[in-house]
Amino acid sequence: MAPGLKKAPKKNSRDEPKHQSFKKTSKTKLSKHEPKQVTRREALPMLMEDDTPDFPRGGKSSLSRREEDEVRAEVDAEFEAEERQLKTKNKKQKKSYPMEDDLGSLFGGGITGKLPRFANKITLKNVSPGMKLWGVICEVNQKDLVVTLPGGLRGLVRANEASDLSENEVKDSDGNYLSSIFYIGQLVSCVVLQVNDDKMEDKGKKKIWLSLRLSLLYKSLTFDAVQEGMVLTAYVKSIEDHGCILHFGSSSFSGFLPIKTQTDIGDAKMITGQLLQGVVKSIDKTRRVVYLNSDPDIVCNIVTKDLKGISIDLLVPGMMVNARVESTIENGIMLSFLTYFTGTVDIFHIQNSFPATNWRDNYSQNKKVNARILFIDPSTRAIGLTMNPHLVHNKAPLCHVKIGDIYDGSRVVRVDKGLGLLLEIPSTPVPTPGYVSIFDVADEEVKRLEKKFKEGNHVRVRILGLRHLEGIAVGVLKASAFEGSVFTHSDVKPGMVVKAKVIAVEAFGAIVQLSGGVKALCPLPHMSEFDIAKPGKKFKIGAELVFRVLGCKSKRITVTHKKTLVKSKLGIVSSYADATNGLVAHGWITKIEKHGCFVRFYNGVQGFAPRFELGLEPGCDASSMYHVGQVVKCRVVSSIPASRRINLSFILSPMRAAADDIAKVGSTVSGIVERLTPHAVIVHVKSKNYLKGSITMEHLADHQGHAALMKSILKPGYEFDKLLVLDLDGNNLILSAKYSLINSAEQIPLDLADVHPNSVIHGYVCNLIETGCFVRFLGRLTGFSPKNKATDDQRVNLSEAFYIGQSVRSKILNVNGEMGRVTLSLKQSSCYSTDASFIQGFFLLEEKIGRLQVSESVGTDTNWVESFKIGSIVEGEIHQSKDFGVVLSFKEHNDVFGFISHYHLGGNTAEIGSVVRAVVLDIAVAEQLVDLSLKPELVHRIKDDTSTRQTPKKKLKRELSTDLEVHQTVKATVEIVKENYLVLSLPEHNNAIGYLSLTDYNTQKLPQKHFMNGQSVLATIEALPSPLTAGRLLLLLNSHSEVAGASSSKRAKKRSCYNVGSLVEAEITDKKPLELSLKFGIGFRGRVHITEVNDDDIVEDPFSKFKIGQVLTARIVANANNQSEKTKKTNQWELSIRPTMLSGTGDVEGAIAKDSFDFSTGQCVTGYVVKVDSEWVLLAVSRHVKARLFLLDSSSEPNELQEFKNRFHVGKSFTGYIFSVNKEKRLLHLVSRPLSVVSNGKLGNEIVDMDDPGITNSNERVAEHIHKGDILGGRITKIFPGVGGLLVQIRPHLYGKVHFTELADNWVPNPLLGYKEGQFVKCQVLEIGNAVSGAVHVDLSLRTCLEGIRSQNSVGQVDDVDFPNKRVENIEYLHPNMVIKGYVKNVTSKGCFITLSRKIDAKVLLSNLSDGFVKNPEKEFPIGKLVNGRVLSVEPLSKRVEVTLRSVTSSGASKSGLVDLSSLHVGDVISGRIKRVETYGLFIIIDHTNVVGLCHLSELSDDHIDNIESKYRAGDRVVAKVLKVDEERNRVSLGMKSSYIRDDTSSHVLSNQNNFEVVDGNGASDGSQISMPEENILCGIQDAEAVFESGECPILAQAESRASILPLEVALDDMEDSDSDNMIRTQEHVNEADTLNEKNKRSAKRKVKEEREKEIMAAEERLLAKDKPSTADEFEKLVRSSPNSSFVWIKYMDFVLSLSDVEKARSIAERALRTINIREEAEKLNIWVAYFNIENEYGNPRQEAVMKIFQRALQYSDPKKVHFALLGLYERTEQHDLVDELLEKMVKKYKHSCKVWLRRVQSLLKQGKDVQPIVNRALLSLPRNKHIKFLSQTAILEFKGGVPDRGRSMFEGMLREYPKRTDLWSIYLDQEIRLGDVELIRALFERATSLSLPPKKMKFLFKKYLEYEKSNGDEERVEYVKRKAMEYVESSLT
DSSP states (O other): OHHHHHHHHHHSTTTHHHHHHHHOOOGGGSOTTSOHHHHHHHHHHHHHHHHSOOSOTTOOOSSOHHHHHHHHHHHHHHHHHHHHHHHHHOHHHHHHHHHHHHHTOSSTTTTSSSOOSSOOOOOTTTOOTTOEEEEEEEEEOSSEEEEEOGGGOEEEEEGGGSOSSOGGGSOOTTSOHHHHHOOTTOEEEEEEEEEEEOTTSSTTOEEEEEEOOHHHHTTTOOTTTOOTTOEEEEEEEEEOSSEEEEEOSOTTOEEEEEGGGOOOSTTOOOOTTOEEEEEEEEEETTTTEEEEEOOHHHHHHOOOOOOTTOOGGGOOTTOEEEEEEEEEETTEEEEEETTTEEEEEEGGGSSOSSOOTTGGGGOOTTOEEEEEEEEEETTTTEEEEEOOHHHHTTOOOOOOOOTTOEEEEEEEEEEETTTEEEEEEOOSSSOEEEEEEGGGSOSSOOSOHHHHOOTTOEEEEEEEEEETTTTEEEEEOOGGGGTOSOSSGGGOOTTOEEEEEEEEEETTEEEEEETTSOEEEEEGGGSSSSOOSOHHHHSOTTOEEEEEEEEEETTEEEEEOOHHHHTOOSBOOOSGGGOOTTOEEEEEEEEEETTEEEEEOGGGOEEEEEGGGTTOOTTOOHHHHOOTTOEEEEEEEEEEGGGTEEEEESOSSOOOOOTTTSOOTTOEEEEEEEEEOSSEEEEEEOSSSOEEEEEEGGGGOSSHHHHHHHHHHOOTTOEEEEEEEEEEETTEEEEEOOHHHHHTTTTSOSSGGGOOTTOEEEEEEEEEETTEEEEEOSTTOEEEEEHHHHOSSTTSOHHHHOOTTOEEEEEEEEEETTTTEEEEEOOHHHHOOSSSHHHHHHHHHHHHHHHHHHHHSTTOOTTGGGGSOTTOEEEEEEEEEOSSEEEEEOSSOTTOEEEEEGGGSTTOOOOTTOEEEEEEEEEETTTTEEEEEOOHHHHHHHHHHHHHOSSHHHHHHHHHHHHOOTTOEEEEEEEEEOSSEEEEEEGGGTTEEEEEESOOGGGSSSOOOOOOTTOEEEEEEEEOSSGGGTTOEEEEEOTTSOOOOOOSSHHHHTGGGOOTTOEEEEEEEEEOSSEEEEEETTTEEEEEEGGGSOSSOOOSOTTTTOOTTOEEEEEEEEEGGGSOHHHHHHOSEEEEOOHHHHHOOSOHHHHHHOOOOOOOTTOEEEEEEEEEOSSEEEEESSSSOEEEEEGGGSOSOHHHHHTHHHHOOTTOEEEEEEEEEETTTTEEEEESSOOOOOTTSOOOOOOOOTTOHHHHTOOHHHHHTOOTTOEEEEEEEEEOSTTOOEEEEEETTEEEEEOGGGSOSSOOSOTTTTOOTTOEEEEEEEEEEEOTTSOEEEEEEOOSOOHHHHHHHHHOSOOTTTOTTOOOOOGGGOOTTOEEEEEEEEEETTEEEEEOSSSOEEEEEGGGSOSSOOSOHHHHSOTTOEEEEEEEEEETTTTEEEEEOSOHHHHHHHHHHHHGGGGOOTTOEEEEEEEEEETTEEEEEETTSOOEEEEEGGGSOSSOOSOHHHHOOTTOEEEEEEEEEETTTTEEEEEOOHHHHHHOTTOOBOOSOOOSSOOOTTSOOOOTTTOOOHHHHHHHHHHTHHHHHHTSOHHHHHHHHHHTSOOSOOOOOOOHHHHHHHHHHTTTTSSHHHHHHHHHHHHHHHHHHHHHHHHHHHHHHHHHHHTOOOSHHHHHHHHHHSTTOHHHHHHHHHHHHHTTOHHHHHHHHHHHHHHSOTTOHHHHHHHHHHHHHHHHHHOSSHHHHHHHHHHHHHHHSOHHHHHHHHHHHHHHTTOHHHHHHHHHHHHHHTTTOHHHHHHHHHHHHHTTOOOHHHHHHHHHHSOGGGHHHHHHHHHHHHHHHSOHHHHHHHHHHHHHHOTTOHHHHHHHHHHHHHHTOHHHHHHHHHHHHTSOOOHHHHHHHHHHHHHHHHHHSOHHHHHHHHHHHHHHHHHHHO
C-alpha cells in the first residue's frame, strides 16, 4: 500500500485536489497497514489546497487520459492485493464491508487514492454537529418543527432555533408563532446543533436537533462575498409601504425586497418573520443593502456561478450548480462542480424516479447535469447532491400515498442484491416509487433476494413510512403486516379493543406494544379495577393482554386494562357529539366534589353528575359511596356539544312520581326521624310516595346552641310536626325546622318575581366571603349583602358577626331582573324584629328539648312542671347556702331544686332548714331548676290575690288579659339576667312576670347590651301567656327609648348616697388578671385594682381566693370623674378591699385623698406585671403609678434572661429597686438588685426624666450605680472581626466591651467560638471610665475565675508559670524572660503585634517570629492565633513590650549578638555597602558585621539632594559616621556628610564588629528594626541631650536636630507607632487623664493632617513658583502630569488670558472639563466657576454667555452647587438685580433647602429690605424639622446686619414653644452679649436660670452666666451667680 500512496500524488498531483475532498476519512476507517504519520502528512496540504489552489482555473489535469488510466489501474491492483490479504485474515470483515460502507462512512476510501465504492449517505451513525442539511418540513407544532432529512431521517427544530428574530418581532394574530411563518412541505436549509440519545424511547435511538437560524447557515458570508445573481435566503423583518426589509442573520448588512417583485407563491400575503428566497438584483455598497427578487421562476433557475476561490463554508444546501459526471459508483454517481468540488449523488436522488438495473447507462462520463446540494459535512468535507426533478425545480416531491395503505400489483423495478427492492406503487394520479428493505420482504429470513424476486414481478405491499425529501415510500411485504388491525397510529381509534405485549413496567404505568410496532401507555390507575401496590406482578414483561384504547392524541396512545371497560358492551362516548340524551355508557370517576362527581369517557370527553343524580341516600356523602378511578355506568341526561358539557346521572331508570304526590318547595310537611348522620338528620316524610328528606344541623333551630343540643338528643322515631321544604334534591327533600322560616313560610320568596324592594323577609345565611354575605330563601333564590350593608358597625369582621346557617331578617335593597341579582341589607337598624317570634321560638324549642331530656331519664317525674307555674307561690326548704345565693329543695319533687340569689332574698335571713314561700320567676326544664324570689313586692302580690279571690287561677288570667294588651308599652324592672333573655317584673301591672330577648336574629353573635338587676327598662308587650308562648308573657325591648327614671325601690333611692369613702356591698361579676369587676347598688359598677387587695404583704395571686358572684365589702376610693373616658364606660368607681381601708384603723381619708408621687431612687417597691414585650416589662405599682423593668435588669443568669417572657406573666408580682423616676409620666424604672452606694457615700434621689431627649445620650448617671466587680446580665450585640472582641449591652442605652483576652478562662485557640449575636451572657465589670465628651466606657469580662486578677495587686510580680490563665493588666508586672501567652493582633511584613491583655500589647519582630525562616507571616500567623513567647524587653514609660516567639536556645543565641553593639560608638567612621535605597534615606550594611544602619536623607550631603535614587544605588560602597547608637532598640543612625568625615581627623573605620542584625546567606536582611519613625528619632534626641549640653559634639547635635525633621513623604515601614497608638487607645478610657490625652492626640493628628495638606499645596505652589511655566508648551507638560488638578488648569487659563487670547482660554476650559475624571466633582466645579468668570468678563452679551455655560454646567454637576457658584459670581461682581432674580428661582426650585432661604434673607438684609415676607414664605415651604435652624440663623442675621429687635422677637417666639432648648438660650445669649446691653443680658440670664430644666442643662446655663460675670462683672456679681447655683442644687435635692 505504501508504494501506491507515493505514486498517486507524484503522477497526478494536479488532479488530486479534485478528489481529495471526498477521500478523507476518520482514523477508525484507516487500514491497519496505513501508517498514521502518512495520513497526517497528506491531510495538511489537502486542506490548504482548498483555500489556495495552485492549479489552473478549471482544474484540468496535465496527464493524458492514457496515463491517468494507468495510474488508476496500478492503484486498484495494489488495493485489491491488500484486500485479498485482509480477507484471509478476517473473513468477517469481508462480509460486513459493504454494509458498513453503505450505512456509515461518508468517504469509505479514505486517502488511499481509490475512488469510493458507495455514494455519501447521511445516517444516524455519521450525522454530527455542524453539518448543513437540506430538508422539508413535515410537521408544524406549537413548540417545535419536524423536518424530514436526506435518507429518511427526522430532525427537530425548537421554536427559539427557528429564526433569528424574536417572537415579539413576529406579528401573529392567532398566537401560534411557528405556524404563522412555516408550512408543511416547505424546503429549508438546516444546521445540526446536537445529536443525543432519547432515553425515553428505544435505547440507542438518537434525536437530531437542528437550527434554521441564518446566522449559523451564513456564518462565513460577508457583505463583500455577496454578488449579483446569488440566491440568498432571508427573513422578512418588517413590511413597509414600498417593500419588505430583510434580515440575513448578520447585522453587517441588510436586504430589501421591492413591492413590485413580491411575486411569492400564489397570492399569499407577506408575513413578518417568514423565510423567503430571492436572487440578488443589486447591491448598495454605501448603505450596505442588498436588493432581492423573489420570483419563484427566476429563483429556481439560478445556477451558482463558478467563483474564484470559493470556500466550502460558503456552500449552502439547496444551492443549484452545474455539474459534470466523473464516474458511476455502486449506489450512485460522482459529480464534480464549481471547478474543484466533488460530490456524490445517491441512487434515490438521480433524475429517474424508477431507475432500473441499467441506470448507469444514462450517465456517461463528463455528462453535464444540473444538481442541487443536499448536504455538506465541513468536518470531512463530504458533499451530497440531488438530481431529483422536483428538488432541482426547488419544490418538494408530492406524496400520493398514506402510511398504512395496501397496494396490490406493485411492480418490482429493481432488485438490489443484499439490500432490497425498488417498487412502482400504482398510486393515483401518478405511480409512486417505493423501496422495501431486505428485512421487510418476508417474515422469515431471506438470504438470496434475487432468487425470490425478479424484475417485473407484482407484489402486495403495505406503506410503512415516507421519505418526504426523496418522494419515496417505504414499504413492507411481510404477511404479518397485513393481518393486524393496527398498523400505524392512524389505525388506532378510541374505544377499540386491541391485543398488546407488555414491554416495560414503570412506576407511572406499563408500556405496551400493539401489532405493527405501535406503542401505548397503560397508566397505573388503569392497570386494574382496584389499586395495585406491585404492578410488576400482574404485568410481566412479554405477557400479551387485552386492552381498550382510551385515547389517541398527538401519537400518544393510552389504553386501559380495567375489566369492566374492556368487556363493556355499551356505547362508546369518544366525542361530545356521541353523548346523546338517554345514552347509557361506562365511564370512570376522575374527581369527587361535594356537589357531584366528574366522569371521564374516551378521548378526553368529560361529564358531570350532580349530587342528586348520584343515587345517594339522604345525608350520605358521595366519597363514602364512590372512589376516584371507579368504573360507573351512567346515563346521559343532557348534552351541549358546542359548550363541551354533558350532564350525567347514575340513576339509570329514575322513578317518576305524580306531580301531586311530590311536596312543593315552600310547603310544610311532617316527618319522622329515620336515622342520624354526622352532618344531617334523615327524615321519612309522610306522603303517598316514599319520600325522604334531610335536615342539616343548622336548620334544627334558630339559635345556634339549641341546634347542636337538639342534634345530640334526637333519636329515630321522633316526629316533627312542621317542616318547611326548602329545596328538592332529586326525590329527596331539603327541609328546615327553623321556627322563623316555618312561621313566615308564605312571605319567603321562591322566585325573583316574588322579591319586592324595601320588604323585610326571613332567610338564612348560606355562605360568607370577605366582601359580603349570601342569604338564601326558598329553592336556589339567593341574595347578597355587601360588607358595608351587613352590619351597622363597619369595623366588625363578617365571620365574627354571622355563621353559616344563621337565621336572619333581610331588607331588600335592589332587584336586578336581567342579571338575577338581589342586593340585601342585614343591618340591625333596618331589620330588627317587630314581634316576639325570636324569643317565642326559643322557649318553645327549649320546652321540647327539656321534655326529650326528661323522657330519656329513668324514674324522673315528667309532670313536675305543672306544679311550678310562672308567678305562682311555692313552698321549699333551704337546703344549702352558697356565696352566690340559696338552694332550696321540695318535698314532693326530690329531683327539682330552687335557687334564690342574694338580690332576691329581700332582706330575709337564709337559715338552712327553714321553710320559705317564694314566687316562681323562671323554669329551666332541662336542668330541673326553678328561679325563685323572696322580694316582698313580688310575694305579697300573690298573697293579696289569693286572699281576695276565690278562684285565683281563672281570675288572674282574666285580670291579666284585661289589664295587659298586645303592643302596649310598659315599664319593667330587671329581676334576672339570663344568658339569652331577661326576666322582668311589671311594677305598674301588679308585678306581672315577663320575658325579653337580649339578642335578635341578626345579632346572635354580636356583643350583647349589659343589664343589671333592678334596672328599669321600657318594653312593648308582644304576646300574652298561652300554650304557643310556653305560658309566658313575651315583651320586646324599646331599643330607642331611654332607660326609665329612678326606681321606686329603696336601693334606688340610695343612688345619690354613694361618695368617696363610702362602704358598699358589691358582687364580683368578672375576674381579670389585674382587676376585679364588681357591681353594687342599682346600675353601679366598679373595679378593685390588684394593688388594692392587700396592704403590704406580697401575694403571688391576690385574686385566687375570690370567685365570680361572691359578695364583698369594699370602700370607694375614687370617682369615675377622675378617670379617662375609656374607664368611665366600664368602671364608675374605684374600690379597695385592703384590710386597713375596710377596718378604718389607718388614716382612711388621707389614704383616699393621697394622690402624690412620693418615690425616691433606691426605694424598694412591689408591682404586678401588666404587659410583657420583647425587652420590657410594664408593672403596676399602684392604680396610677406604673413601672418599667428592662430585660437585662431582671437577672444576671443567661438561662433566666432567655426565658424572660416565660418568667413574667400578666399578674405576677415583682419586687425591685427604683433606678430612676419620671414624675410627669408617673413612671418608675426598676432594677432587680439594690443600687450601689455612689462615690460620696450617699444614695442620690435625683428626679430624672427618662423621656427627656437631653438625657438619652448621657450614660454618666447610669454608670454611677455600676461598679467594678458587679455581676451583670448582658446581651451580645456585635462581634468585632479579628481580635476586636465583643460589644455587650448591659443597660437600655449602655454598652460595654469585652476584650478578646476576656472571653474565656483559659488561653484557648478561638475564644469567640460559641458566641453569637443576640446571645445572653453573664459578665463582670472590670473598669468604668468617663471621657470628656460624656461617653462612658465599660470594660467587661466573661471569665468566671477572676481571682487571679484581683490578687495580683497584693501578690505583685509573679512568674506566669504559676498562674497560666491570668491576664497581666499592669506593665510593671512584666519582666524580661517572663513566659507569656497572647493572641496575634496585627501582622505586617516586618513582624506582628500580639495582645497580652486588654491593656497591654507586645511587638514581635520578624526575626523573632520563629526559629526557622518565615516566608509568609500573614499566612503563618493569622490574626487571632494563640501564641506562646517570652518577654525580651519592657519600657514602662513608653508602654512598649517586645516579645520573642523563638525557642529558648535560639533566642539566647540571638541575644548574644546584641551585646556586641556596645563596640559601636558615636563618632566612629565606618565603611559599608548600601543595602536598600528609600525616599527618606539609605540602609547601609557595616563591613565585617551584620549590622544595618540608617543614614537619613538629611544626613546624606551638605547640599540638598533632589533625587536620592538617581545618586545612590544598592550595592554602592560608602563611608559614614556613627551619629547615634540605641542599644535598647538595636538601632544605629549614620551620617555621610563630607563635613563629618573631614572634621573628624581622629576617626577610624571600624572592622570586625559584632553582629547587630542577622543577615541571611544571600546578604539580605529583614530590616525590620531599621525604619526611623518620628517618635523614635525624638526619643534618640532626648537620650543624647547630655552629650549636646556638654558641647562635646556640636556638629552631631546640629545633625541630630536636623535629623529630627522628617521630609514630606516618608514610608514608615514599621507599624510600631500605629499599633502603639491602638494599644494606648484601648487604655484611654481608664481615667480622666487618659481621656484628655486622647483628645489632645486627636487634635494633634487633625493639625498634622491639615499641615500636611498645606505642605502639599505649598509644594505645588513652590513648584509653580520655582519653575513657573512661561510658555504654552510648559503648561501643556504640566497639565499632562496633573490632569485632574483644577489649580493647574485655571493657572493655564490665566496665562492665556494674560496674552489676551480669550478663545484659547475657552478651549482650555472645554479641555479641562473633558479631561478631569468624572469622579472629581469638586475639581470640575472649579473649572465651571472659572468658565463663569471668563464669560462674565469677556462674554458678548455677557449675561447670555454666562447663562449658556450655566445651563451646560447644570447637566454635568450638582445643580444646587452650580446655582450657588453662579450666585457667588453675581454677589462678587455686585450684580444685585441678577442676584435677586437667581435667588427667586432658587427658592422655588429648592424650597426645602434652608441654606437657600438664608441666602435670600442675607441678600435682602444687605439691601436694607424687609425680610418678614420671605420668612413667612420659608416657614410654609421648609419641613418642620428645619424651622428652628432657619429661624435661629435668620435671627442671628438680624442681630448682625438687620434690626436686633426683630431677632429678639424670633428668639422669644422659639423659646415660647421650646423653653427647654438650651442651644437656643445659648445662641440668644451670645447675640445679646455681642451687642453689649448689660441689663438686658443679665435679665435674660435670670430668666434662663429660673427655668425647671434637667441638672445637666442648668449646669450649662449657670456656667455660662458665671463666665460672663467673671469677664464683665465684679466679685459681687460672681458671688451672686454662685449663690444662686447653690440654691438650685439644694432645692433639687430636697
